[in-house]
Amino acid sequence: EDQVxxxxxxxxxxxxESSSLNCSYTVxxxxxxxxYRQDPGKGPEFLFTLYSAGEEKEKERxxxxxxxxxxxxxxxxxxxxxxATYLCAVQASETSGSRLTFGEGTQLTVxx
Amino acid sequence: xxxxxxxPRHKITKRGQNVTFRCDPISEHNxxxxxxxxxxxxxxxxxxxxxxxxxxxxxxxxxxxxAERPKGSFSTLExxxxxxxxxxxxxxxxxxxxxxxxxxxxEQFFGPGTRLTVL
Numbered sequence: 001e002d003q004v005x006x007x008x009x010x011x012x013x014x015x016x017e018s019s020s021l022n023c024s025y026t027v028x029x030x031x032x033x034x035x036y037r038q039d040p041g042k043g044p045e046f047l048f049t050l051y052s053a054g055e056e057k058e059k060e061r062x063x064x065x066x067x068x069x070x071x072x073x074x075x076x077x078x079x080x081x082x083x084a085t086y087l088c089a090v091q092a093s094e095t096s097g098s099r100l101t102f103g104e105g106t107q108l109t110v111x112x
Numbered sequence: 113x114x115x116x117x118x119x120p121r122h123k124i125t126k127r128g129q130n131v132t133f134r135c136d137p138i139s140e141h142n143x144x145x146x147x148x149x150x151x152x153x154x155x156x157x158x159x160x161x162x163x164x165x166x167x168x169x170x171x172x173x174x175x176x177x178x179a180e181r182p183k184g185s186f187s188t189l190e191x192x193x194x195x196x197x198x199x200x201x202x203x204x205x206x207x208x209x210x211x212x213x214x215x216x217x218x219e220q221f222f223g224p225g226t227r228l229t230v231l
Contacts, residue, residue, distance in 0.1 A: 004154075031216055043116075043203050043222035044155065051215060087154055091218060098143060098209075099168065100220060102154030 002027045002092050006103035013078055013110050021073040021086055021106045029093030033071050034100060035064050036087040044087055078110045114138065116223035118204050124229045125194055132190045133226045137206030144187050145220060146179055147203040148172065155203055161187060194230045201225045 003026045013019055025033065032051050036044035048057045050066035057064050061082065063074040073086055085107045089100040117136045125131050137144045142163050147155035158177070159169045163184040173179075176194075181187040191198055205220040 032218065034219070036222070041225075041227070043118075043225045046219060046221055049217070049219050051217075089154070098145070098160055098162075098207075098218060099157035099170075100145075100147075100155070101157070104152065104154050 002090055002101040004088055004090055004101055004103035006086075006088050006106050008106060009104070010107045011109070013075075013108070015079055015110055015112050016077050018074070018076045018078070020075070021088075021108070023071040023073070023088030023103055024069060025071070025088075025090045027090045027092045027101070031091040031093055033066055034089040034091065035062075035071070035073055036089065038085045038087055038105070047086075075108070078108075080110050080112050083108055083110045116204055116206050116221055118202075118223040118226050120226060121224060122227045122229075124231065126231050127196060128193055130190065130192045131194060131228065132188055133202055133204075133228075135187045135189070135204030135223060137186070137204070138208075138221060141206035141208045141221075142184070143207045143209060143218070143220075144181055145205040145207070146187070146189050147205065147222075149201045149203055149225070150199075158189075191228075194228075196230045199228055199230045201227050 005024045007022045032049045035047040038044045048064040053068045065072050085105040087105045089102040119134045145160040146158040149155040161181040176192045179189045203225045205222045207220045209218040
């Protein structure tokens, strides 16, 4: 069974204080690893997909990396508007269906 | 480009009543997914469609739940005889899978969700 574990559960940062969120996964045949941002009461907003170990993607202050067992979301010099829950999900091989299996998320708070 | 839309955004109902939610995917997306999310948890997969065909259902989808996508465009999710445990955010997502250079790309885009409260 596919499993995704995110850590920490919650993270408080001061504005400008860089940090990383972790996503560990167990999946049979990784098709893709997804990062989403979710604001309270809203649907997840797509950020990145990573498809193979060693791949990196960047968007503004966010950078996602992937190894064979985990992914990191690095946040450089965060701002208060980066406060949200960050969700990690995996998609297994097509024979397992097209579902995403999500972790429980990391709730990030950036204080001014 | 219009994103995924869901209606209603909020629904309050009494235990035992039936409710129906609607999802309109991004136009030309042929896959449509339903997920359920409870407070403090990540979304959990319920079911998905490719065009009008329902290809997979989670064991979370009890007999009281039914989903349709009659013309391969919008979808409805109905819950019969609602229970308090059905209270959650119901999320819809859509995608257009692409195979390129031997790789498979299937990015799912989510709607705003329907918040269900069962009293």
